[in-house]
Amino acid sequence: MSTLKKSPTEFHHGELRESLITAGIKQVESHGLNSLSLRQLSIVTGVSQTAAYRHFEDLEHLKAEVSKASREILGKMMLARIARIDESDPRKLAIARLWEAGDAYIEFGMRRPNLFEIAFISYDSPKLKPEDPSPWGILNSCLDELYEKKLISAETRKDGPLIAWSMVHGFAGLASQRFTGTVRETKLSAEIVLNSVLRSLKIR
Amino acid sequence: MSTLKKSPTEFHHGELRESLITAGIKQVESHGLNSLSLRQLSIVTGVSQTAAYRHFEDLEHLKAEVSKASREILGKMMLARIARIDESDPRKLAIARLWEAGDAYIEFGMRRPNLFEIAFISYDSPKLKPEDPSPWGILNSCLDELYEKKLISAETRKDGPLIAWSMVHGFAGLASQRFTGTVRETKLSAEIVLNSVLRSLKIR
DNA sequence: TGTACATCAGTGAACGCGCGTTCACTGATGTAC
DNA sequence: TGTACATCAGTGAACGCGCGTTCACTGATGTAC
Numbered sequence: 235m236s237t238l239k240k241s242p243t244e245f246h247h248g249e250l251r252e253s254l255i256t257a258g259i260k261q262v263e264s265h266g267l268n269s270l271s272l273r274q275l276s277i278v279t280g281v282s283q284t285a286a287y288r289h290f291e292d293l294e295h296l297k298a299e300v301s302k303a304s305r306e307i308l309g310k311m312m313l314a315r316i317a318r319i320d321e322s323d324p325r326k327l328a329i330a331r332l333w334e335a336g337d338a339y340i341e342f343g344m345r346r347p348n349l350f351e352i353a354f355i356s357y358d359s360p361k362l363k364p365e366d367p368s369p370w371g372i373l374n375s376c377l378d379e380l381y382e383k384k385l386i387s388a389e390t391r392k393d394g395p396l397i398a399w400s401m402v403h404g405f406a407g408l409a410s411q412r413f414t415g416t417v418r419e420t421k422l423s424a425e426i427v428l429n430s431v432l433r434s435l436k437i438r
Numbered sequence: 439m440s441t442l443k444k445s446p447t448e449f450h451h452g453e454l455r456e457s458l459i460t461a462g463i464k465q466v467e468s469h470g471l472n473s474l475s476l477r478q479l480s481i482v483t484g485v486s487q488t489a490a491y492r493h494f495e496d497l498e499h500l501k502a503e504v505s506k507a508s509r510e511i512l513g514k515m516m517l518a519r520i521a522r523i524d525e526s527d528p529r530k531l532a533i534a535r536l537w538e539a540g541d542a543y544i545e546f547g548m549r550r551p552n553l554f555e556i557a558f559i560s561y562d563s564p565k566l567k568p569e570d571p572s573p574w575g576i577l578n579s580c581l582d583e584l585y586e587k588k589l590i591s592a593e594t595r596k597d598g599p600l601i602a603w604s605m606v607h608g609f610a611g612l613a614s615q616r617f618t619g620t621v622r623e624t625k626l627s628a629e630i631v632l633n634s635v636l637r638s639l640k641i642r
Numbered sequence: 643t644g645t646a647c648a649t650c651a652g653t654g655a656a657c658g659c660g661c662g663t664t665c666a667c668t669g670a671t672g673t674a675c
Numbered sequence: 676t677g678t679a680c681a682t683c684a685g686t687g688a689a690c691g692c693g694c695g696t697t698c699a700c701t702g703a704t705g706t707a708c
């Protein structure tokens with residue numbers, strides 16, 4: 235049971251940096267990207283409104299970290315779905331992994347639209363360490379596995395990331411904007427889209 | 439040579455509504471979605487800062503109109519590219535139309551990223567007339583034509599919009615965020631993506 | 643054709659707000675000796 | 676083990692800004708008679 239606020243007796247927070255990012259994620263998720271402000275975050279975190287400057291150069295840098303954290307959440311969701319697959323046939327397993335990764339990506343867009351939005355805004359100014367796990371990296375691992383199992387050609391392996399990412403990212407974006415109908419309709423459409431990814435990769 | 443500003447002698451502007459939307463488009467295109475404000479637009483348009491309220495309920499409604507106008511610009515670009523096609527074989531023509539429409543969409547994302555962004559944000563509050571021309575409508579016309587020419591099946595006609603739109607919209611979004619490398623690389627990738635759309639529609 | 647008057651489309655001053663950021667400061671911590 | 680002191684991570688007051696929106700107003704326009 236961890237609390238974001240420091241207890242009022244202690245002067246030092248100890249984990250302010252992490253707390254601010256976590257609070258940022260919550261704020262964006264429930265009130266949208268533009269509601270992110272240093273002041274708000276400070277209040278929520280129980281800290282003076284200038285404390286954040288000990289950890290972030292400015293608002294832009296904080297946003298970039300929240301963006302990165304969102305991608306990491308997405309990456310973890312993809313990995314969790316992949317880990318849950320029960321399949322012994324290695325070829326079917328490789329296909330199922332790509333499918334589940336893509337479906338998790340779409341689900342993230344649909345269920346957490348504001349996080350999806352900030353995750354894929356590029357903040358130029360700050361140089362961050364690459365996120366871990368990275369959705370892009372996971373997709374590439376899936377394609378590597380498909381290639382190793384001879385399910386896709388070398389050329390498809392090369393173009394695959396672009397094709398799969400465009401399609402899944404596009405649909406996830408449309409779903410996050412509620413352009414794809416009800417939740418039920420969106421789930422049906424997601425199946426069509428994922429099948430279409432496999433067809434594009436010449437797997438089916 | 440039309441000017442956005444009214445001449446200082448005249449009290450009535452005459453076309454303030456249109457001028458504000460046009461100024462909004464320019465503002466978003468060059469300084470991003472968040473730079474849009476009623477005050478800024480009023481200054482640019484040469485009008486007092488409250489004049490806009492005679493034409494728009496509030497900022498949100500103005501944004502929705504700018505968003506709609508962006509989609510119309512995109513629609514016009516798609517139609518312009520379609521009109522420029524020189525091809526007599528009706529089946530090849532139908533395919534070329536889909537291709538050019540998709541390519542125009544991607545080009546819009548790449549070249550006018552800020553307009554692309556505002557075009558596909560959904561503003562719930564205001565009910566607007568649907569845009570004309572609408573990118574979605576154009577895509578559907580292309581698919582209708584492919585179906586009439588027996589180039590796609592009835593089932594593909596049904597799923598086609600989703601598949602084509604996801605893929606093209608996804609890639610355009612990635613391109614607009616500069617996730618697809620240089621302009622040259624992006625153009626090469628666009629070809630791969632559009633070919634992949636055709637494959638998904640079982641045309642090639 | 644001329645005029646009274648309702649309506650429309652502007653003005654300009656003012657309000658209150660939340661924000662990013664700066665500054666000089668202080669409490670807490672850790673380390674060298 | 677005890678202490679001096681540098682460094683780190685907070686505080687709180689203050690700044691200036693741009694913004695959306697309201698209000699009472701006024702100039703321009705069009706229409707009924």
